[in-house]
Amino acid sequence: xxxxxxxxxxxxxxxxxxxxxxxxxxxxxxxxxxxxxxxxxxxxxxxxxxxxxxxxxxxxxxxxxxxxxxxxxxxxxxxxxxxxxxxxxxxxxxxxxxxxxxxxxxxxxxxxxxxxxxxxxxxxxxxxxxxxxxxxxxxxxxxxxxxxxxxxxxxxxxxxxxxxxxxxxxxxxxxxxxxxxxxxxxxxxxxxxxxxxxxxxxxxxxxxxxxxxxxxxxxxxxxxxxxxxxxxxxxxxxxxxxxxxxxxxxxxxxxxxxxxxxx
Ligand SMILES: [Zn+2]
Numbered sequence: 001x002x003x004x005x006x007x008x009x010x011x012x013x014x015x016x017x018x019x020x021x022x023x024x025x026x027x028x029x030x031x032x033x034x035x036x037x038x039x040x041x042x043x044x045x046x047x048x049x050x051x052x053x054x055x056x057x058x059x060x061x062x063x064x065x066x067x068x069x070x071x072x073x074x075x076x077x078x079x080x081x082x083x084x085x086x087x088x089x090x091x092x093x094x095x096x097x098x099x100x101x102x103x104x105x106x107x108x109x110x111x112x113x114x115x116x117x118x119x120x121x122x123x124x125x126x127x128x129x130x131x132x133x134x135x136x137x138x139x140x141x142x143x144x145x146x147x148x149x150x151x152x153x154x155x156x157x158x159x160x161x162x163x164x165x166x167x168x169x170x171x172x173x174x175x176x177x178x179x180x181x182x183x184x185x186x187x188x189x190x191x192x193x194x195x196x197x198x199x200x201x202x203x204x205x206x207x208x209x210x211x212x213x214x215x216x217x218x219x220x221x222x223x224x225x226x227x228x229x230x231x232x233x234x235x236x237x238x239x240x241x242x243x244x245x246x247x248x249x250x251x252x253x254x255x256x257x258x259x260x261x262x263x
Contacts (some may be wrong), residue, residue: 002063003073006030009118010055011102015041022069023051024102025059028115032107035061037072050075054084054094056119083126093125093133097140103238104148113147124210132214135205138226139213141234142206150237153178154203160184170199172229174236192232198225 008025011032016022021040025033037047050057050072059075084090101118105111121140128136145151156163158178171180171191179199185191194202201222205213 003060004030004063005058005060007078007115008033008057008059009098009115009122010051010053010057011098012053013037013040013051021047021051023072025057026098026101026105026115026118027110028112029110030108031110032102032105033061034069034107035059035072036069047072047075049077049080052080052085054098054122055080056122081122081126084122089130090125090133093137094122096137097121097125100141100144100234100238104144111147114144117143117147132210134223134227135213135218136210138202138230139205139210141230142202145234145237146206150177152206152233154206157181157184159187164200164203167199168196170194170196172199172233174233177233192229194229195222195225198222198229202226202230 006025006027006029008027011024011026013021013023016036019039019041021037023035023037023040025035027033037045037051039045040047040051049055050059055077056079057075057077060073062071062073064070081094084094097118101114105114117140121136124136125133142152153176154164157167157180158173158176159180160183162181162183164179167179167181169182169185170193171182171185171188172178172194173180173188173191175188175190179194180188180191197219201213201218205226
């Protein structure tokens, strides 16, 4: 029997027959792995805490022969992110993080940098003040794209190379993956206009730390502009629609309604 030990984060699970589940984990060395958790559908399953969405575990997995799925042998939880699970908005953001990783990577494609990014972002989501969470998601999107080779060009015009500080009117090209200046905007008919403030902040978000970004006052409208552009680029590269953004807005709305009622 061959066993291997790995750190892993739960991306999702689905049922297998009446008793078992298939759990999709993301690990640093093996990438995305699908593992059978035997008896996991039973109420008192020993695997129940380990396979909760977002949990960060150390697992011992039984490697099966080619074509059949590996089996979960045992494991322990390293951290289960209680704050994220207690708060609907944080939880919706957490779902967005794991779904993004799930959608962007194939099985058994290891990207240790991406595992580290997911883990670090989950810890920031667990502990960070609420006003930082939206830009935390944007920073995650930029990093993920960069690790997987879709890094947008944010140092100047992607077409002529004009430096950021010399550009007056900015556009973003999904197709070319970067900013365009006013002289080059014609190269992409579907360019999206973006304000100078939002362009500079987006570049800063990518090149400096989040901590530094939050030392300045950030307008909500600028934050929304970056969200619109980056999500469009993220989905353009992800080649598909993701479910969670709608889910995030439903929860945000729910929270506002709740706050209105309480306050
Ligand atoms: Zn240009």
